[in-house]
Amino acid sequence: xxxxxxIYPSKKLQDFANSYRKRYDPYYALIPPxxxxxxxxxxxxxxxxxxxxxxxxxxxxxxPFTITAKxxxxxHPVNNVVYLxxxxxxxxxxxxxxINSLEYGNPPEYAxxxxxxxxxxxxxxxxxxxxxxxxxxxxxxxxxxxxxHLIYELENxxxxxxxTFLLGNK
Amino acid sequence: xxxxxxIYPSKKLQDFANSYRKRYDPYYALIPPxxxxxxxxxxxxxxxxxxxxxxxxxxxxxxPFTITAKxxxxxHPVNNVVYLxxxxxxxxxxxxxxINSLEYGNPPEYAxxxxxxxxxxxxxxxxxxxxxxxxxxxxxxxxxxxxxHLIYELENxxxxxxxTFLLGNK
Numbered sequence: 002x003x004x005x006x007x008i009y010p011s012k013k014l015q016d017f018a019n020s021y022r023k024r025y026d027p028y029y030a031l032i033p034p035x036x037x038x039x040x041x042x043x044x045x046x047x048x049x050x051x052x053x054x055x056x057x058x059x060x061x062x063x064x065p066f067t068i069t070a071k072x073x074x075x076x077h078p079v080n081n082v083v084y085l086x087x088x089x090x091x092x093x094x095x096x097x098x099x100i101n102s103l104e105y106g107n108p109p110e111y112a113x114x115x116x117x118x119x120x121x122x123x124x125x126x127x128x129x130x131x132x133x134x135x136x137x138x139x140x141x142x143x144x145x146x147x148x149x150h151l152i153y154e155l156e157n158x159x160x161x162x163x164x165t166f167l168l169g170n171k
Numbered sequence: 172x173x174x175x176x177x178i179y180p181s182k183k184l185q186d187f188a189n190s191y192r193k194r195y196d197p198y199y200a201l202i203p204p205x206x207x208x209x210x211x212x213x214x215x216x217x218x219x220x221x222x223x224x225x226x227x228x229x230x231x232x233x234x235p236f237t238i239t240a241k242x243x244x245x246x247h248p249v250n251n252v253v254y255l256x257x258x259x260x261x262x263x264x265x266x267x268x269x270i271n272s273l274e275y276g277n278p279p280e281y282a283x284x285x286x287x288x289x290x291x292x293x294x295x296x297x298x299x300x301x302x303x304x305x306x307x308x309x310x311x312x313x314x315x316x317x318x319x320h321l322i323y324e325l326e327n328x329x330x331x332x333x334x335t336f337l338l339g340n341k
Contacts, residue, residue, distance in 0.1 A: 162332035
């Protein structure tokens, strides 16, 4: 099965992101707004328990931490993806590294740029329009991250949560 | 915010249910196939942590248990809902009672009929057709229940997982 690891931000931030994703993100109905920590990879059901245990061990090493997001950015011209940029913090980067150092899935293809996608698979014209409009927004999100999520993909492309991991909450 | 408590069955069973929900359930894109343990109710964000702690206490009292599902049934004529009937077990009923005895939300409107919806909001004609077709399926699902899920509703009507609770896994 296909799995991934994400942080789901607060409902408030998810509702904000969805208000744009509805129009600009073809994956709107398949997964809630999220920050990816480990990209989609294939795992056998027999390995899932071990992967989950290792994520739990990682979670216990952390305490809840704060992230901020204040601007819209883009991966253009590499990808026509418009996103809410999450300011990197030491904890977030360390959490990302810990999860990606596990012997599961592929090494990351890109450097870690923490973000929450609000639009993707946009044509060049759409991308200019959407980014031009959204970059003008005055944003100031402060979020407490106290958990992350192991998610899996159903046959229809929708994602569900297999397990949540609370940071340091044991 | 609106929350609920559900069991998400295995990916295999979810994929099965979705193959029918795609056509027969208008909530197909908003929530994965599930068995409801506590119906949707309103909770303040400040109460969420307490509710979550109480669910964790309940989860620790249980060990993983097995459920079976072998037939399609219907709530007709009360509701035109076609569902996969989950055979009640003592553990499942006790878990349901424990969760519904917490001082949160409304008391259940109906007796507990464990089920996974595969079609709803069907016209009389659709209901006859769908139920007539699906009741002929030879089904034999056996599932281990080792967790349940506290879920919340986003503004767009989609549901996400706030926390998973592992049965007895501490």
